[in-house]
Amino acid sequence: MRPLSTNTRGPVARLLPPAPPSPQKGTEAMRTRPLGMPMMTSWFVSRLAAATAALATVALGCAIATPTAASAASEPTLTATAASSGLTPPRDTRTRKRGKSDWKKVVRGGDCACADGSDFAFWERRAKPTKRARPTKVVLYLDGGGVCFDARSCAFSGRRGENDFYNWNLSGENPAFRGDGILDFDRADNPFRNYSFIYVGSCTGDLDLGDVTRRYSRKLTVEHNGFVNGTAALRYLAKHYRDAAQVVVAGKTGGSIAAPVYGGLVADLLPDAQVTVFGAQSGAFPDIPDFNAEILGELWGAYANMPDWDVNEGLTARDWGIPRFWIQAGLHDPDIVMARFDYAFDPNAARTVEWMGGDASNLRALIDANEAAIEAAGVDLHSYTAPGRKHQILDIDGFYKMKVNGEKLAHWVSRLIKGKPVEDVHCRKCRAG
Numbered sequence: 001m002r003p004l005s006t007n008t009r010g011p012v013a014r015l016l017p018p019a020p021p022s023p024q025k026g027t028e029a030m031r032t033r034p035l036g037m038p039m040m041t042s043w044f045v046s047r048l049a050a051a052t053a054a055l056a057t058v059a060l061g062c063a064i065a066t067p068t069a070a071s072a073a074s075e076p077t078l079t080a081t082a083a084s085s086g087l088t089p090p091r092d093t094r095t096r097k098r099g100k101s102d103w104k105k106v107v108r109g110g111d112c113a114c115a116d117g118s119d120f121a122f123w124e125r126r127a128k129p130t131k132r133a134r135p136t137k138v139v140l141y142l143d144g145g146g147v148c149f150d151a152r153s154c155a156f157s158g159r160r161g162e163n164d165f166y167n168w169n170l171s172g173e174n175p176a177f178r179g180d181g182i183l184d185f186d187r188a189d190n191p192f193r194n195y196s197f198i199y200v201g202s203c204t205g206d207l208d209l210g211d212v213t214r215r216y217s218r219k220l221t222v223e224h225n226g227f228v229n230g231t232a233a234l235r236y237l238a239k240h241y242r243d244a245a246q247v248v249v250a251g252k253t254g255g256s257i258a259a260p261v262y263g264g265l266v267a268d269l270l271p272d273a274q275v276t277v278f279g280a281q282s283g284a285f286p287d288i289p290d291f292n293a294e295i296l297g298e299l300w301g302a303y304a305n306m307p308d309w310d311v312n313e314g315l316t317a318r319d320w321g322i323p324r325f326w327i328q329a330g331l332h333d334p335d336i337v338m339a340r341f342d343y344a345f346d347p348n349a350a351r352t353v354e355w356m357g358g359d360a361s362n363l364r365a366l367i368d369a370n371e372a373a374i375e376a377a378g379v380d381l382h383s384y385t386a387p388g389r390k391h392q393i394l395d396i397d398g399f400y401k402m403k404v405n406g407e408k409l410a411h412w413v414s415r416l417i418k419g420k421p422v423e424d425v426h427c428r429k430c431r432a433g
Contacts, residue, residue: 102126102185103199108232114203115148115168115222116156122233123173123199125185136245138196139182140237140262142230142255145202149299151216154205166205168222173201181395182250189400191414195248196241200233200255202226208258212301226258227305234262238269248276248417252394253348256282256340257322263336264307264329276337276417277329280394283342283383284349284366286358287321287373296320307332323370330379339382339416341409342367344430345389364430384412387427 103123112120127135146166148154153165160172182192183199204210210224237247247266251259256279263277297303297317306312306320309332315324330338342349344364353360360366367385374381386404393399393409402409407425416422 106233106236108229110232111225112229112232113223113225114161114170114229115154115166115205115224116161117223118161118169118171118203120203120225120229120232121170121173122201122229122236123197124236125197125199127194127196135194135196135241136243137194137248138198138237138241138244138246139192139248139250140234140266141183141197141199142208142249142251142259142262143199143201144253144255146205146254147207148205148222149295151220154214154216154220154222156220161203167201167203168205170201170203179395180397181393181399183395184397187400189410191410191417192248195246198233198237200230202254204229206300206302207254207296208262209296209302209305210300211305212299214299224300226300227302230258230262231265234265234269237266242270244270244273246276246417247273248278250394251277251279251282253281253392256280257285257325260325260329260336260338261307263338264309264332267333267336268307274337274419275333275335276339278339278341278413278416280341281343281346281349281391282322283340283370283385284346284353284360284363285322285356286353286366286370287323288357289318289321291356292319292321292324293317323374326374326381327377327379330374330381331377334379337382337416337419338379339384339413339422340371341384341386341393343386343388343390343393344427345387346391347389348391382416382422382424384409384425385427385430387430 102125104125105121105123107119107121109119114120127137129135146162148166148168153163154168155163156168157163161167161169162172182190183197184190185193187193200208202208204224204226205222206224206226208226208230210226211228212224213221214224215221237244241247247270249259249263249266251257259277259279263275266273267275293303293316297320303317303320306315306328309328311331312328315328326338329336344367346363350360350363353363353366358366364385371381371383384404384407386402386409390398393402400408400410404425404427407423412422412425
């Protein structure tokens with residue numbers, strides 16, 4: 001196969017038929033949402049408008065939606081291998097033990113569904129209330145789960161609802177598990193030990209951003225429904241944690257890509273809460289306009305789901321690259337605390353960059369360049385860059401062992417979510433080995 005990066009029409013030229021120019025929001029060709037109020041001079045009114053727009057956005061969650069003719073069209077096949085994307089489903093990396101569990105499985109009906117049309121659910125773990133107060137701290141955890149983009153990668157094959165590319169249902173998820181990393185609530189040094197959790201598994205292959213039905217072959221129709229599912233969990237959080245003082249949106253690998261967007265929506269729905277976004281291992285993913293338009297915007301329908309924030313006015317599908325999610329959320333609400341973690345030579349991230357059509361020969365430089373671009377746009381992004389060729393951090397015990405330049409990651413995150421000052425941590429000798 002010709003390398004994706006040499007395609008003359010972009011990284012995924014054969015993935016879609018020739019597409020018409022991207023329609024602007026509000027046209028009949030786009031799936032639209034009610035708009036928020038116009039920008040006004042009053043800060044209070046503007047925040048009320050943001051909350052109204054957020055409610056309109058998250059109202060998509062599990063609402064009945066009829067696919068457009070374009071979204072149900074058959075797609076040609078892009079030849080792919082399991083190494084085409086580094087966002088493969090890593091569910092087997094977490095130790096899970098049957099037994100007593102504090103987790104409750106929440107099944108959502110309506111239009112919520114996994115890629116194969118099966119039931120979507122998320123899991124909730126409520127922190128135990130103290131004698132003085134109800135739990136006021138909660139994490140919205142967006143799990144990784146891979147991506148799919150053609151008949152081969154999207155196939156409902158493999159075991160336990162996952163193939164080599166993505167999770168296509170949640171049959172492999174275990175609602176009665178004891179996790180590692182930040183999901184180990186027995187550890188006294190877990191910064192999130194006393195937080196409630198809404199755990200959102202990925203099962204649609206669209207990075208929690210999609211809202212489209214896509215027919216890849218005569219026998220394969222996929223529900224790219226990630227945004228519908230994710231906003232259903234978000235609505236649940238906003239309803240059941242109305243008095244939340246702190247909300248952390250934690251994104252693992254693929255889940256970290258949409259984390260800033262969800263963080264901005266949380267800030268709109270719960271304006272009195274301090275919102276922190278902590279994304280793990282997508283800092284290297286570049287802004288590639290063809291990828292933005294053809295995959296994020298057209299194939300998965302993510303562009304139509306972008307919030308109607310004032311700062312988003314005039315942006316097209318080609319503008320909505322992965323670094324842009326951080327920029328727009330940060331500009332929309334500068335009070336959101338933004339932070340990321342990356343390994344300097346993460347091999348999975350490198351494969352993803354190549355699949356997107358980028359140059360992964362110097363991953364560390366990509367990470368640094370993306371951070372510089374985000375901060376140049378006016379957004380303060382806290383960062384922790386570790387050496388080595390590793391993958392995974394949030395749900396493994398390595399979260400507590402990680403130490404760079406004398407700074408332990410667990411302590412750094414603890415200060416971050418408490419609103420204390422933190423300095424960026426960057427490996428001085430970012431060796432690949």
